[in-house]
Amino acid sequence: MxxxxxxxxxxxxxxxxxxxxxxxxxxxxxxxxxxxxxxxxxxxxxxxxxxxxxxxxxxxxxxxxxxxxxxxxxxxxxxxxIGRVFQDPLKGTAHDMTIEENLAIAFAKGKPVGLQSGVTKKDTTLFKERLELLDLGLENRIRQKVGLLSGGQRQALTLLMATIIKPRLxxxxxxxxxxxxxxxxxxxxxxxxxxxxxxxxxxxxxxxxxxxxxxxxxxxxxxxxxxxxxxxxxxxxxxxxxxxxxxxxxxxxxxxxxxxxxxx
Amino acid sequence: MSVLVLLGSIELGIIYAIMALGVFVSFRTLNMPDLSVDGSFVLGAAVSAVMSLNGHPFLGLGIAFIAGCGAGSITALLHTKLKIQPLLAGILTMLALYSLNLKVMSGRANIPLINKATVFKPFEGIILGGYDYSKLLFSLAVLTLLLLLLLLFLKTRLGFVLRATGDNDQMVRALGVNTDLVILVGLALSNGLVAVAGALIAQSQSFVDVGMGIGMVVIGLASVIIGEVVFGVSSLLRRLIAVILGSILYRLIIAFALDIGMPPTDLKLVSAVIVALAMSMPILKKRFL
CATH class of the missing domain: 3.40.50.300 (P-loop containing nucleotide triphosphate hydrolases)
Known part of the structure; x- marks a missing residue:
């Protein structure tokens, strides 16, 4: 492997x-x-x-x-x-973008990056399902900026982003x-x-x-x-x-x- | 301040707002102060003037955009491939463009466009109260179109990645995207918009001068920052509109300064002071309030 x-x-x-x-x-x-x-x-x-x-x-x-x-x-x-989560909670997410937008970038991993719509309704539904797994209530804050989250919430989100497209490592x-x-x-x-x-x-x-x-x-x-x-x-x-x-x-x-x- | 001066300032503010949107793309979304703006502004003006002389003013706007994209790409490549610091990369492009712009203008330091075909000619004659609204309305139409396209672009996948790169490039690479390419797209787009603004200014004043770009990046920054301070940053659309309003407000401040008797030669000093003040706002607030 x-x-x-x-x-x-x-x-x-x-x-x-x-x-x-x-x-x-x-x-x-x-x-x-x-x-x-x-x-x-x-x-x-x-x-x-x-x-x-x-x-x-x-x-x-x-x-x-x-x-x-x-x-x-x-x-x-x-x-x-490869999926990665860093020690510094600030490193894994874009703080000036929303939770949804961050997840959308992670979800686009390996797909062509062009003028497609950044996030579709279908994506949002999936993101909410995944966020529920975290049990942090983030599924209800999907349009909020990541900068508003605590360090722990950001790390949990980064973990989700690192694995939303199954990595080999x-x-x-x-x-x-x-x-x-x-x-x-x-x-x-x-x-x-x-x-x-x-x-x-x-x-x-x-x-x-x-x-x-x-x-x-x-x-x-x-x-x-x-x-x-x-x-x-x-x-x-x-x-x-x-x-x-x-x-x-x-x-x-x-x-x-x-x-x-x-x-x- | 007379109504005519007021309308004239708004008209200029609208055209320069296109440049300010370009500066917003590099300075705010990519988090990279790009000084090539001073050169790409004149590049757009020069290209557009030459196209006007040849009877293609509208096509000239498109070519100006493409030329600006080219200039921005050079800055991006200097930075990403040759690892030159962003500020210096921009300065190098700006300097090189000075010579290149003179070449585009066939070695002349200025080109007058009096009585030549301009993009505003077909719309001339929308006169109300002694003011010809053709330039204002046409520029507003171009600005609105570009604003909508930029907003749509920033909501695409590429737009997301562009914004994230300025925010946290490490994360973008960790998510499998080549940030060098993203910076190239961003700086190309930014300078393309700046060049379109240069082209419209050339068309509007029927004149191009090789030195007309000096301090443009500062004016762009001033517009972005004034807009943010006065009109807010809550959503993406609001931020873009704030930049536009910032550009118009900046022109009104300048008109006011002239109105109270400041010599026009002092304007660049005023611009520099405005930007210095606006950028140091957080520190000043902390210290004195």
Whole structure:
């Protein structure tokens, strides 16, 4: 489904700030797999997602999506098969446009963009049905500007937009990190619902150790631009948060100094 | 202020409103201040003058639009393909257009169109109270048509994507659309409208001067901002109408400034001050109110 082959990425090559962000990453995802990614700051989690989605050009390696080499495809082309939700709730929606208009752009993914009517009555009916799934009452506010929504509502909407045309791959980059805990839980359970209903192949970065084991079918841990641990099956089911932290410290040779990771 | 001056200002405001709509497309929907406007305005005027000299004033408006689209596309390509900052890309196009406009005008710095065929000629003679309404009415008709077409366009799928690109280009790319292409369409459309305004001004004053475009982008911005402040931004239609009313209001302010005895050479200074004041409104409000 997704294959990342010896992917390397260095920022600021040749400068004094040179940083090897990804070091020969190999990763292979099966159909319908829901992978959670954990790791400290600067581990390369976001960089990995940004390389897969084409935001960054990679230095070495290949990215294969659906047995097609997309390494040299620009971001917008890859996006036709990839759904994305970012950490910053402002990034996923156009704030000066209405909920309906935002959904219409998402719904047009992969279709020709020309002088067709931007949104039809049929579309509106469908959007309302989908919005009802969120259980946030947004179906009654479809003509309101997205700028009026809260961060959590915007993330839920972005999630809906990322999946309204079923993507081959869903990339979630700490999409609940900027939300308050109650809303974060809601968005997470919505994520689980959408992913399992549509059997979406998903990569989700989280800073929450507990969530990394609770959600998904597989957990990988990154450190220093490498994948340190790849948990699946029984080994993952038997894993606890405490042992995960212990393993992390042992394998990375570093103390977990990230309070955010431990406390949440 | 006499009625004739008032009507004259409204007439100018209507023609310049077409330019202001163009500036609205780049400045507000694409969120990109595009300085090529100063050049594409004259380009439209020059093309239209040459077409008038050859006896095709109406066709001239269409060709002016296409020429303006071309100019806007160059700015877009400089920005998207060669990664030149939008402001600088616009300045480069504007500078290049100065030479190009002189070429269109066969090397002359100005072209008079006295007694030549203009788009207003066929309608002349709608006189009431000593004022010939032909220019005002024809310009209003062109403006209304363009307003409707622009409104319809902004409600198409491409129009949605255009507005979203100015709002959040990252999101548009994440949803599978090539934002480079969207910027190209937006800047082409914007400069096309500006060129049509230049063409109508040339036809209206029966004169083209290669320097007539100086400060046009500022006038366009002033119209957009005055319109937003005075008439509101609630819906898309309202925003577009606000831009038009802003353009007319701007002309009335200028007429008033002249009326109280300000020398015409100071007008660009006045324009610059108006825009600076309007743009700093949020900060000024916070500080002094």
């Amino acid at each position: 997704l294959r990342v082959e010896s992917l390397s990425k260095t920022f600021g090559k040749g400068s004094t700030n040179e940083k090897l962000a990804l070091n020969e990453i190999n990763l292979s995802l099966q159909e319908g797999e829901f992978v959670t990614i954990i790791g400290g700051n600067g581990a390369g989690k976001s960089t990995l997602l940004n390389c897969i989605s084409g935001v960054y050009e990679i230095d070495e390696g290949r990215i294969i999506l659906d047995s097609k080499d997309v390494t040299s495809d620009p971001e917008y082309k890859r996006s036709r098969h 869903l990339l979630l980059d700490e999409h609940t990190a900027a939300l308050d805990p109650t809303i974060a839980r809601k968005v997470l359970s919505l994520t689980r619902k959408l992913v399992s209903e549509e059997k979406l192949c998903t990569l989700m970065i989280t800073h929450n150790m507990k969530a990394s084991l609770e959600y998904g079918t597989r957990t990988i841990m990154m450190h220093g631009g490498k994948i340190m641990m790849d948990l699946q099956g029984e080994e993952r089911e038997d894993m606890t948060v405490d042992r995960l932290i212990e393993q992390f410290e042992k394998r990375s040779g570093a103390e977990l100094d990230n309070d955010r990771m431990l406390l949440s």
